[in-house]
Amino acid sequence: MANLSEIVAFLDEELKTSSIKDYAGAVNGLQLENAGSVERVVAAVDASLPVIEAAAQGGPGLLIVHHGMFWQGVQPICGAVYRKLKSAMNAGLAIYSSHLPLDLHPELGNNVLLAKAIGLSNLAPFMEAKGVAMGMMGEWSGTREELVERVSQSVNGPVHLCPGGNDVIRSVGVVTGGAGSEVAQAKGVDAFVTGEGPHWSYPLAEELEMNVLYAGHYATETFGVKALAAKISELYGVPWTFCDHPTGL
Template sequence: MNNLQLEAVLNDKLSPQLIKDYSPNGLQIEGTSEIKKMVTGVTASQALIDYAVSVNADALLVHHGYFWKGEPEPIRGMKGKRIRTLIKNDLNLYGYHLPLDIHPELGNNARLADLLGIEVIDGLEGHPQSVAMFGKLANPMSGEALAQKIAQVLAREPLHITPDQANKMIETVGWCTGGGQDYIELAASKGLDAFISGEISERTTYTARELNIHYFAAGHHATERYGIKALGEWLASEHGLDVEFIDIDNPV
């Protein structure tokens, strides 16, 4: 497939024009025009780039790419090394951030809900482009039981902040993968029993306790593995590309 054609296919599937983002979505670094082999991963780190080079990939597709709003513009240091490696090896880099978080089928939020057995009800912000969601569990469970389920599914222990009423059962859940911890107040205002995100801030602890809501910090990387993996699998299935997902370990 041609590299520009691939960008059009991805844009058609993810509709990046519908959401304001902090980085450009689509083809960020242009490489070879013909794409046969693709590597997918969460973040375009040097380790992931080096792996893509080692298997003679033509393209790298990630959730966290480059050129973030507010970052230093000079291409030097770590950023320079990464980009030089891509250009030297004629490797295309595609990045899709918020459009991949919110996609109703392949998105990080959708995939996490499916893995945890949460029935999606709606966007937490009340519109389809909401980057946070809410839904309900098929069967109510304790905070300890949900923490164990998250640990089993994501292969890492979540940080569980219990509300003042620690024995409060969980049926309704809000969630936002990655750095979505500040949606906890919106989740509490809607009367939800629990909120899950990737990252936690110092203030989140007090919010959970004082607003009587269970909170689970499950890891930014751990909660965002599944969208990019699903997107690659969709490309392989629907468009015949050779796609390999690589999970570069990250404890955050």
């Protein structure tokens, strides 16, 4: 059994939670506390009702998610919102959320872990916005089709390809999640790997003569929460599991 406050202090410091700006609805950090003990850690991408109800089975613990409970802003505590809170509180389940801080982490982040899973080498920061590198880029040698296959294996799912650039790939940029809308900023690489994008990002990528691989918002963001839960397990001696609830998007 571990102490919740000690784990939260570690997470806040490791992820630089207070210093990384994020969307208002992210509310990074501890979103729901419990009585103070953690017997297990559950990792998940979304703090959705099915995930929280599943994670609540098993006693006091900590649910670590990438997308927290407050993306829709302030809401009445009714319906699904009430059920989420009630399920978690009845079980003694604390909830910690980390969005951009987890995306950007140099060792435990979604971007770096997906880049390594693909097999990119000589990694470097990629796509800076407001002084922060939103992703990672690296070297890769092969054809476009080979890259699609490698990315598909890495995310364990289908990849939608916009074949707008050259067939030979030497450099790849990675920004997980919904970064397809930033395709115009993905300069200097032969291929751009992200989770999803709006319809217009595909024709724009063609016009920019860029290869874009849409590998799924959910699928590209399972890496960080798993790594974070495994780290907590290693440091504090509590078991961890992954609650897989894919959206297909």
